Amino acid sequence: MMAARAALERRAQVTLVDADGHHGFLPRLATVAAGVGPVSDADAPLAELLPGVTLVTDEVAGIDHHARALATADGRGIEWDTLVLAAGAQATAPSIPGLADHAWTLRTPDDARRLRALVPTAESLVVVGAGSTGTQLAGEVAAAHPHVQVHLLEMADRILPSLPDNMADRAHHVLVDRRVAIRTGVSLDRVGPEGADLDDGTTVPGLVVWTGGYASNGNVLLPDAPTTDGRIVVDRCARVSGHRRVLAAGDIAAHRGPGGRLLPQTAQVAVRAGRLAGANAARIADGLRPRAGRLRHIGWVLPLGDGQAVAQVGPLPLADPVTGRLAPLLHDAIDVRHLLTVGGLPAAVRHHQEFVSLP
Ligand SMILES: Cc1cc2nc3c(=O)[nH]c(=O)nc-3n(C[C@H](O)[C@H](O)[C@H](O)COP(=O)(O)OP(=O)(O)OC[C@H]3O[C@@H](n4cnc5c(N)ncnc54)[C@H](O)[C@@H]3O)c2cc1C
Numbered sequence: 001m002m003a004a005r006a007a008l009e010r011r012a013q014v015t016l017v018d019a020d021g022h023h024g025f026l027p028r029l030a031t032v033a034a035g036v037g038p039v040s041d042a043d044a045p046l047a048e049l050l051p052g053v054t055l056v057t058d059e060v061a062g063i064d065h066h067a068r069a070l071a072t073a074d075g076r077g078i079e080w081d082t083l084v085l086a087a088g089a090q091a092t093a094p095s096i097p098g099l100a101d102h103a104w105t106l107r108t109p110d111d112a113r114r115l116r117a118l119v120p121t122a123e124s125l126v127v128v129g130a131g132s133t134g135t136q137l138a139g140e141v142a143a144a145h146p147h148v149q150v151h152l153l154e155m156a157d158r159i160l161p162s163l164p165d166n167m168a169d170r171a172h173h174v175l176v177d178r179r180v181a182i183r184t185g186v187s188l189d190r191v192g193p194e195g196a197d198l199d200d201g202t203t204v205p206g207l208v209v210w211t212g213g214y215a216s217n218g219n220v221l222l223p224d225a226p227t228t229d230g231r232i233v234v235d236r237c238a239r240v241s242g243h244r245r246v247l248a249a250g251d252i253a254a255h256r257g258p259g260g261r262l263l264p265q266t267a268q269v270a271v272r273a274g275r276l277a278g279a280n281a282a283r284i285a286d287g288l289r290p291r292a293g294r295l296r297h298i299g300w301v302l303p304l305g306d307g308q309a310v311a312q313v314g315p316l317p318l319a320d321p322v323t324g325r326l327a328p329l330l331h332d333a334i335d336v337r338h339l340l341t342v343g344g345l346p347a348a349v350r351h352h353q354e355f356v357s358l359p
Contacts, residue, residue, distance in 0.1 A: 001046065002274030002341075003084045003249055003281065004053050010282035014053045015078060017070070021046055021057035024109045027267055027335065030133065033106055033115035034140035034305065042109035060087070063222055065246055082245045082281040085221055085232065086274060089251040089265055092213040098191035103210040106133055115209065122148055124206030126196045128188050130154035131162065132302055134211035135171055139304030142178035150180045151204050153196070155187045155212075162264075163300055166317045167310040170324060174304050188212070214265070216252045228254040228262065237290035238277035245284055249277035257296045264297055267338070301331045 001023050004016045022043040032042045047055050058072035069079045091105040104118070105111050119125060125141055127134045130152050138152040152159065152175065159175075159182060160168040175182060183198075188210075190197040195205035218225055218232035226233040226241050231254035233241040238253065240246045249255075250270035255263045263269045272295050280290035299313040309327035311318040318327045 001050065002271050003086055003247075003278030004050055006275040006278030007084075007282040008050075008052055008278075010279060010286075012282035012285060015056060015080070016046060016050065016053050017056045017058060017060055017072065017078065018046055019057075019059045020108075020110075021055060022109065023049055025338070026107075027331075027338075029106055029109065029112040030136040030140045031303070031305070032109070032112040033119065033137060034144045035116050035120060036140060036144050036305065039113060039116065042112050060221060063246075065222070065243060068245065081285040082247065084238075084274075084277045084281050085218070085240070085246065085248040085252055086250045086270075086277070087217060087221060087252050089214040089216045089230075091210065092215045094212070096188050096190065099188070099210060102191040102193055103128070103196075103208040105210050106137055107214065118207055119148060120145060122207040124149040124151065124195075124204075126151045126153065126204045126206040126208045128153050128196060128208060128210050129212035130156075130159035130182070130184070131211060131213075132160065132300075134209075135159055135175070136302055136304065137209065137211060138180050139171070139175055139178070139306075139308070141305075142175065142180045143305030143308075146178075149206070150175075150178075151206060152180050152182045153186055153188070153198070153204065154182075154184045157184050159184065160302075163302070164312050164317065166320075167300065167302065167312055170310045170320065171302065171304060174308050174310075214251075216265075218248070218252050221252075222246065231265075236292035236294075237280050238273060238293065239280070239290060247277040247281050247284075249273040255295050263295060266297060268334075269295055269297055271338070271341070301327055301334060303328060303331050 004014045007014045023046055024043045028041040031037050058074050060070050061073045062071045071077055091107040125148050127138045138150050142150045158168050159172055186198045189199050191208050196208050197203050216230040218227045218230055232248040234248050234253045238247045238249050240248050251265040255273050257263045276293035283290050301311040303309040307328050309331050311327035
């Protein structure tokens with residue numbers, strides 16, 4: 001969406017192909033899944049957010065970069081001068097018996113809406129994978145539905161294994177206070193209709209949600225593109241390596257920050273990268289040289305429900321009981337800023353009540 005908007009600002013003619021025609025606001029999915037705030041927080045129709053763009057609601061099935069054309073699942077053919085790939089990442093489905101049939105995921109607005117309907121009547125919720133998504137979901141559900149026994153299971157030896165220690169410690173403390181049963185160093189062997197079987201021989205009964213990983217499908221869309229962990233390798237202009245007229249942005253791309261460090265797949269990186277790719281796509285279409293951008297990841301904010309959150313901004317942790325009170329305000333401010341960017345003042349005002357939560 002940010003790429004389309006940046007290209008429009010350069011007066012390009014833009015066609016946006018999106019599988020479901022909506023802008024998913026993924027940082028709000030856990031709150032929507034927990035039944036907190038309106039269900040409309042999960043997404044918004046692209047047609048409303050992007051006047052002036054030709055919107056095609058369909059899935060991209062194949063790309064012929066020699067012919068500068070793409071084919072959609074419904075059999076449409078679309079020609080392009082420059083192409084921006086921004087198809088994000090998808091929940092991984094490792095070959096664990098029963099996972100595909102009996103576990104839910106939390107990656108799309110539809111996933112959040114399904115869980116929102118199921119969670120209130122569950123006796124127990126088993127969240128498998130204590131990264132940001134799983135930890136936030138466990139916290140939000142435990143806060144909103146105290147009658148639901150929440151289990152949070154993680155293969156590593158602590159929750160939030162890829163985030164700083166102080167954030168993980170504080171989040172652990174908040175969740176334990178809410179009676180979340182946390183187990184680390186365990187992995188999933190099988191999922192059945194009754195719950196999750198673990199590799200230590202125990203079974204945890206309940207509604208199982210798999211938050212164990214996400215992967216990008218860069219090679220599915222562009223088989224000859226070089227990838228790192230499924231993410232398409234791009235240069236500092238967001239151009240795909242070896243392709244002069246194809247760019248990639250967001251979770252699907254391997255963006256690098258200061259010192260060549262691979263940046264995490266976050267909204268803050270995706271928004272900036274999208275703008276960069278859209279502007280450069282328009283420049284290339286106009287016969288101009290693309291410009292290099294400077295992308296960086298400033299920090300983490302992880303809401304845990306009930307006005308609590310943990311954060312790290314640059315080197316500054318907001319994870320103790322005092323500074324931690326600022327973290328939810330920071331998250332709300334980021335949400336409102338994003339809404340202002342994507343939907344203008346009306347969207348931000350409409351959602352203001354739900355977004356401003358005091359610690
Ligand atoms: C539960 C959750 C919570 C998160 N919380 C945070 C947070 O608090 N802060 C933060 O910075 N980041 C957060 N993230 C990460 C952040 O949301 C992503 O990094 C960001 O959304 C990536 O944007 P994107 O445009 O690359 O991909 P997406 O937002 O995933 O958008 C990809 C779009 O492409 C469409 N699509 C996919 N394949 C095709 C196809 N073949 N044809 C057509 N359309 C297709 C999809 O329908 C979708 O609309 C969170 C992610 C999740 C899942």
